[in-house]
Amino acid sequence: MRFHRGALSPARKVIPMGELIILRHGETEWSRAHRHTGRTDLPLTAHGEEQARAAAPLLAGRHIVRAFTSPALRARRTAELVGLGSAEPDPDLWEWDYGGHEGRTSTEIRKERPGFYLWRDGVIPGDAEHPGETLEQVRARVDAVLSRVRPLLEQGDVALVAHGHLLRILTARWLELEPAAGRLFALGTGTMSTLGTEHDHPVITSWNVPPPPKP
Numbered sequence: 001m002r003f004h005r006g007a008l009s010p011a012r013k014v015i016p017m018g019e020l021i022i023l024r025h026g027e028t029e030w031s032r033a034h035r036h037t038g039r040t041d042l043p044l045t046a047h048g049e050e051q052a053r054a055a056a057p058l059l060a061g062r063h064i065v066r067a068f069t070s071p072a073l074r075a076r077r078t079a080e081l082v083g084l085g086s087a088e089p090d091p092d093l094w095e096w097d098y099g100g101h102e103g104r105t106s107t108e109i110r111k112e113r114p115g116f117y118l119w120r121d122g123v124i125p126g127d128a129e130h131p132g133e134t135l136e137q138v139r140a141r142v143d144a145v146l147s148r149v150r151p152l153l154e155q156g157d158v159a160l161v162a163h164g165h166l167l168r169i170l171t172a173r174w175l176e177l178e179p180a181a182g183r184l185f186a187l188g189t190g191t192m193s194t195l196g197t198e199h200d201h202p203v204i205t206s207w208n209v210p211p212p213p214k215p
Helices: 046-059 073-082 106-110 135-154 164-174 179-184
Strands: 020-024 064-069 157-162 192-198 201-209
Touching: 020 073, 020 164, 046 073, 046 192, 064 073, 064 135, 073 157, 135 157, 135 164, 135 179, 157 164, 164 179, 164 192
Parallel strands: 020 157, 064 157
Antiparallel strands: 020 192, 192 201
């Protein structure tokens, strides 16, 4: 069991802290093709919907006090299918705005930017709908999310349904790392991870857990 109140004397009541549950949305056509998908509002594929339904047992037995989702259709549909239909849309949970790299694969981008690595090189400006964001701008958004959800963990678990890069940056910030450390945390579609504490320090308690196999 994890606690957030530090070392306890025998006379003090033990108060457990909830975990932050993070779910990446199910597959879309672009995620399957490894195309950067920021603000383009794509639906789930049939497989993506199946992933979301199959992930529902991962939440069984959880005391989830609040749930939040990216406003993107792919995240809202995942939340619905996984059993979090009451999840509240939070604009700070939108995926990284990839600007001029929207809809393109890393292989395509490297033809114009040799050696391109998103976590180091960032994005280029795009059109009015995809102006692009710096890593620091994404950091500010996830820091705002964490500042809002941390007090809720006093009451139980909190679930976030969002996107791959956004959740990786959020995880880095939970661990008190720089946002570029999100590169260390590969995250598949339709997976669940949990963030918690150990001896008052932030930790990853599970990572990239896929839906359980069908019986």
